[in-house]
Amino acid sequence: MGKFMKLVQNENMKIYRRIRTWIMLGFIIGLPILISVGKLLTSDSNTTSSWGMMHIESVFSFILIIIFTVVIASETVAGEFTWGTIKLLLIRPWSRSAILLSKYISTMLFALFLTVIAFAVTYLINFALFGSSQAGEILGGFGGLSNGEFMLKFYLFQFISLIIIVTFGFMMSSAFRSSGLAIGLSISLLFAGSIVTGILASSDKKWVEYVLFMHLDLTTYINNPKGSISNHPMSLGFSLAVLAGYFILFNAISWTVFKKRDVAA
Amino acid sequence: MSQAPVVRLQNVTKVIGKRTIIDRVSFEVQPGEVFGFLGPNGSGKTTTIRMIVGLMGMTAGDIHVGNHSVRTEFPLAIEQVGAIVENPEMYKFLTGYQNLLHYARMNPSITKERIQEVVKLVGLEGRIHDKVKKYSLGMRQRLGVAQAVMHRPKLLVLDEPTNGLDPAGIRELRDYLRRLAQDEGTAVLVSSHLLSEMELMCDRVAILQKGQIIDIRSIRGQEGDVAATSEEVLFDVDHPDAALGILEGQGTGKIVDGTLSLSLDRAGIAAVNRRLVEAGINVYGIRVKIKSLEDQFLEMTGSDKIG
Numbered sequence: 360m361g362k363f364m365k366l367v368q369n370e371n372m373k374i375y376r377r378i379r380t381w382i383m384l385g386f387i388i389g390l391p392i393l394i395s396v397g398k399l400l401t402s403d404s405n406t407t408s409s410w411g412m413m414h415i416e417s418v419f420s421f422i423l424i425i426i427f428t429v430v431i432a433s434e435t436v437a438g439e440f441t442w443g444t445i446k447l448l449l450i451r452p453w454s455r456s457a458i459l460l461s462k463y464i465s466t467m468l469f470a471l472f473l474t475v476i477a478f479a480v481t482y483l484i485n486f487a488l489f490g491s492s493q494a495g496e497i498l499g500g501f502g503g504l505s506n507g508e509f510m511l512k513f514y515l516f517q518f519i520s521l522i523i524i525v526t527f528g529f530m531m532s533s534a535f536r537s538s539g540l541a542i543g544l545s546i547s548l549l550f551a552g553s554i555v556t557g558i559l560a561s562s563d564k565k566w567v568e569y570v571l572f573m574h575l576d577l578t579t580y581i582n583n584p585k586g587s588i589s590n591h592p593m594s595l596g597f598s599l600a601v602l603a604g605y606f607i608l609f610n611a612i613s614w615t616v617f618k619k620r621d622v623a624a
Numbered sequence: 625m626s627q628a629p630v631v632r633l634q635n636v637t638k639v640i641g642k643r644t645i646i647d648r649v650s651f652e653v654q655p656g657e658v659f660g661f662l663g664p665n666g667s668g669k670t671t672t673i674r675m676i677v678g679l680m681g682m683t684a685g686d687i688h689v690g691n692h693s694v695r696t697e698f699p700l701a702i703e704q705v706g707a708i709v710e711n712p713e714m715y716k717f718l719t720g721y722q723n724l725l726h727y728a729r730m731n732p733s734i735t736k737e738r739i740q741e742v743v744k745l746v747g748l749e750g751r752i753h754d755k756v757k758k759y760s761l762g763m764r765q766r767l768g769v770a771q772a773v774m775h776r777p778k779l780l781v782l783d784e785p786t787n788g789l790d791p792a793g794i795r796e797l798r799d800y801l802r803r804l805a806q807d808e809g810t811a812v813l814v815s816s817h818l819l820s821e822m823e824l825m826c827d828r829v830a831i832l833q834k835g836q837i838i839d840i841r842s843i844r845g846q847e848g849d850v851a852a853t854s855e856e857v858l859f860d861v862d863h864p865d866a867a868l869g870i871l872e873g874q875g876t877g878k879i880v881d882g883t884l885s886l887s888l889d890r891a892g893i894a895a896v897n898r899r900l901v902e903a904g905i906n907v908y909g910i911r912v913k914i915k916s917l918e919d920q921f922l923e924m925t926g927s928d929k930i931g
C-alpha cells in the first residue's frame with residue numbers, strides 16, 4: 360500500500376509541477392473574490408446576504424472545477440500517449456490497473472483540493488465583506504435546512520456530479536487517447552445536460568428516467584425530494600443508483616481498454 | 625552457452641489486422657552478451673522490442689525474462705528489464721532529476737544515492753536540474769539510458785540508442801555497454817540499422833527482414849571467419865557476357881558494372897583464370913573484394929525496399 364502511494368505521489372508531481380495547475384487554482388481563488396468585491400462596490404453591503412453570495416459564486420466555481428478537473432483527467436492518460444512517456448511508464452513492475460488507479464485517485468484528489476479551496480474562499484470572502492449579522496435570504500427554503508447545511512449539501516451533491524463527469528472524461532481519454540476529444544466531449548456533457556434534460560422531460564416514456572443527463576444536477580433534491588422534473592418525479596436514492604450504474608460502466612470501459620490495448624505511441 | 629538465457633523468445637508472432645508483422649521469431653540472449661537486432665526500416669525491430677517489454681501483446685509464442693513469462697507474470701519479468709523504446713520521451717515540464725525520481729519511485733530497490741550515481745555515469749551532473757524541454761536530443765538519450773540502468777537490470781533493451789548521440793557519445797555508450805556486459809553480466813539487446821555500429825558493439829547479431837529472422841551470426845573473435853566465407857572476386861575482362869557463358873557451372877557468377885563477379889576461394893580463382901585464358905578471353909585484372917557485414921546485410925535484405 361505504501362508502495363502504491365508512491366504511484367499517486369508521481370501522478371501528483373505531474374499535476375502540480377505544471378504552471379497550468381496553479382493558474383487554475385488562481386481562478387478558483389480569484390473569481391469569488393472578484394465577484395464579492397464587485398458586489399461590495401456596487402451595492403449596499405447591509406442588504407447583501409453572505410450565504411446568497413456564497414451560493415451564486417459556488418455555482419460558478421463548480422463549473423470551473425469540473426472543467427479544470429476534466430482537463431486534468433483527460434490529460435493524465437491521453438497526455439502520456441501524446442508525449443510518448445507511456446512507454447517508459449508501463450515498463451515498470453506494476454500492473455496497468457495499478458497505474459490507471461493511481462491516475463484516477465490523483466485526479467479525484469485534485470478535484471477535492473479545488474473543492475475545499477472553493478468552499479473556504481467563497482465562505483471567508485463573503486463573511487469578511489458582508490458579515491453574518493443580517494438575516495439574509497434562506498437558501499434551505501421548504502426543507503427547513505439552515506443555510507450552512509444547505510451549502511454543505513450543495514457541495515456534496517455537486518461533487519457527486521463532478522465525479523461522474525470526470526469519470527466520463529477519464530474513460531474518453533483512455534479510449535481515444537486524445538485529450539482534446541475527451542475534454543470536448545466531457546464539457547459538452549456538462550453543458551448539454553440541461554438542454555437534453557429539457558427535451559427528455561416532456562416525454563412520458565419511462566426509459567428517459569435512466570438517461571444520464573436527467574441525474575447530473577442533484578442539487579434540485581435539496582429543496583424538493585421529488586426533483587425538479589414535474590413530469591418524472593424521482594428520488595435522490597433513485598438518481599444515485601442510476602449514477603452508480605454509469606460510474607461502474609464508465610470505469611469498466613476505462614480499465615478494459617487501458618489494460619488490453621497495444622501501446623504503439 | 626550452457627547458462628540459462630536472460631531472455632528467451634519462442635516463436636513470437638504478431639498479427640495486426642491481416643498482416644503478420646512478426647513471424648515466429650525465436651532467439652535467446654545470454655548473460656554478459658551484447659546481442660544486436662539488425663534490420664531495415666519497417667522490418668519489425670521496434671515491434672519485437674515492444675512485445676519483450678509488454679507494451680504490445682503477442683498473437684502467438686511466448687517471451688521469458690529469467691524464469692518469468694512476460695505474458696503471465698508481467699511485473700516479475702519486467703522488474704529485471706531496463707529499456708528505451710524508440711525515442712527516449714521524458715516529461716518535458718519536469719527536470720531531468722524529477723524524471724529519474726519518478727521512475728525510481730516505481731522501483732523500491734533504487735536509492736537516492738543510486739540516482740546520483742547514474743546521473744554521473746551518463747555525464748549529466750551539470751544539467752540534471754534543468755527542465756527536460758531545454759535538453760538536446762543527445763542529452764535526452766543519456767537521460768533515457770540513466771532511467772534504463774538505474775535498477776541494475778539483468779536485461780537492457782535499447783532501441784536505436786545511438787540515435788542523436790555525437791561520435792564521442794556513441795563511443796562512450798559502446799564502451800559502457802560492453803563494460804556492463806562484461807563486469808555485471810548484463811544481457812544487452814540493441815537494435816539498429818547502422819551495421820558498422822553493430823559490428824563494433826555486438827557479440828552476436830540477428831538479422832530481421834519482414835518480420836522474420838533470416839540469420840543469426842557471431843561477430844566477435846571471428847572476423848576472419850566472416851571474410852573467408854564470403855570472398856567476392858572481380859574479373860576485369862574484355863567480353864564479360866561470353867566469359868559468363870564459358871564459366872557455366874562454376875558457381876554463381878554475375879556481371880556488375882561490366883566486370884565479372886564470382887564467389888570463389890583461392891584455388892577457384894586460379895581455375896577460373898586458366899579457363900578464361902584458354903577460351904581466348906583477355907583478363908586485364910583480378911580483384912578480391914572482401915564483403916563487410918554491411919554488404920552482406922544489404923545483399924540479404926535488399927537495399928531498396930521497405931518492409
Ligand SMILES: Nc1ncnc2c1ncn2[C@@H]1O[C@H](COP(=O)(O)OP(=O)(O)OP(=O)(O)O)[C@@H](O)[C@H]1O
Pocket residue numbers: 623640645663664665666667668669670671672817931
Ligand atoms: N500499430 C501498428 N499497426 C499496424 N502496423 C504496424 C503498427 N506498428 C508497426 N506496424 C508495421 O509493422 C512493421 C514493423 O514496424 P517496426 O516499427 O517494428 O519496424 P522497425 O524495424 O522498428 O523499423 P525502423 O527501423 O524504421 O525503426 C512495419 O511494416 C509497420 O508498418
Ligand SMILES: [Mg+2]
Pocket residue numbers: 669670671710783
Ligand atoms: Mg524502430
